[in-house]
Amino acid sequence: MLIKSAKFLISSQTHDKCPKANLPEYAFIGRSNVGKSSLINMIAGVKKLAKTSTTPGKTQLINHFLINEEWYLADLPGYGYAKISKETRAKWENMIKGYLLNRENLLTTFILVDSRIEPQQSDLEFMEWMGTNEIPFAIVFTKTDKLSRNELSRNFESYKKELNEIWEELPHTILSSSENKKGKNEILSFIEETNKIFDPSI
Ligand code: GTP
Numbered sequence: 001m002l003i004k005s006a007k008f009l010i011s012s013q014t015h016d017k018c019p020k021a022n023l024p025e026y027a028f029i030g031r032s033n034v035g036k037s038s039l040i041n042m043i044a045g046v047k048k049l050a051k052t053s054t055t056p057g058k059t060q061l062i063n064h065f066l067i068n069e070e071w072y073l074a075d076l077p078g079y080g081y082a083k084i085s086k087e088t089r090a091k092w093e094n095m096i097k098g099y100l101l102n103r104e105n106l107l108t109t110f111i112l113v114d115s116r117i118e119p120q121q122s123d124l125e126f127m128e129w130m131g132t133n134e135i136p137f138a139i140v141f142t143k144t145d146k147l148s149r150n151e152l153s154r155n156f157e158s159y160k161k162e163l164n165e166i167w168e169e170l171p172h173t174i175l176s177s178s179e180n181k182k183g184k185n186e187i188l189s190f191i192e193e194t195n196k197i198f199d200p201s202i
């Protein structure tokens with residue numbers, strides 16, 4: 001898929017404030033600092049479309065972008081950041097889970113995990129919650145440019161092994177890097193294919 005246009009639409013605090021659910025939508029989620037906003041900029045081909053930061057917790061609201069006037073992309077705030085209060089965490093849960101459970105046009109959520117580290121409890125718990133609620137997701141491994149080919153394949157295999165112990169069927173997995181654009185075509189082709197199943201009458 002060629003990206004002809006990409007624009008920021010709105011930041012929302014709740015799912016009912018999001019843009020009209022009349023186009024297919026894809027959300028990007030994962031622990032703070034995993035590279036969600038960077039990945040969005042990489043696949044959209046626009047450097048500063050989504051705001052990135054070296055300090056975790058940059059994205060605080062549900063940010064909607066319109067791509068090619070034909071599908072939405074939603075950048076979500078990260079989870080699993082240790083240095084936040086219970087209150088902030090509860091607010092996050094309400095906002096994100098409310099969005100994921102109620103957004104009718106959401107076709108796939110990309111859960112981003114850092115390819116350099118072993119499976120994190122917060123990621124596994126979040127995937128389990130998605131599974132329990134039957135919300136479709138794919139897993140994107142980020143920052144692969146920071147690993148050698150051997151390290152990456154070792155980490156990727158052990159991650160899949162751990163997932164295999166939990167899931168009967170392995171979720172779709174994609175390797176990516178916002179630095180060298182790895183995974184861009186794969187993610188865009190996945191979206192292009194999935195767009196075809198969107199039912200505009202919902
Ligand atoms: P929050 O919004 O705070 O939850 O973070 P985020 O997941 O949106 O992460 P963000 O895209 O802001 O990136 C966090 C940091 O990781 C930044 O310093 C990025 O430059 C860096 N980063 C993101 N993706 C990559 C990647 O693929 N490779 C490398 N080397 N660095 C990356």
Ligand code: MG
Nearest residue numbers: 036037058059
């Ligand atoms: Mg972000």
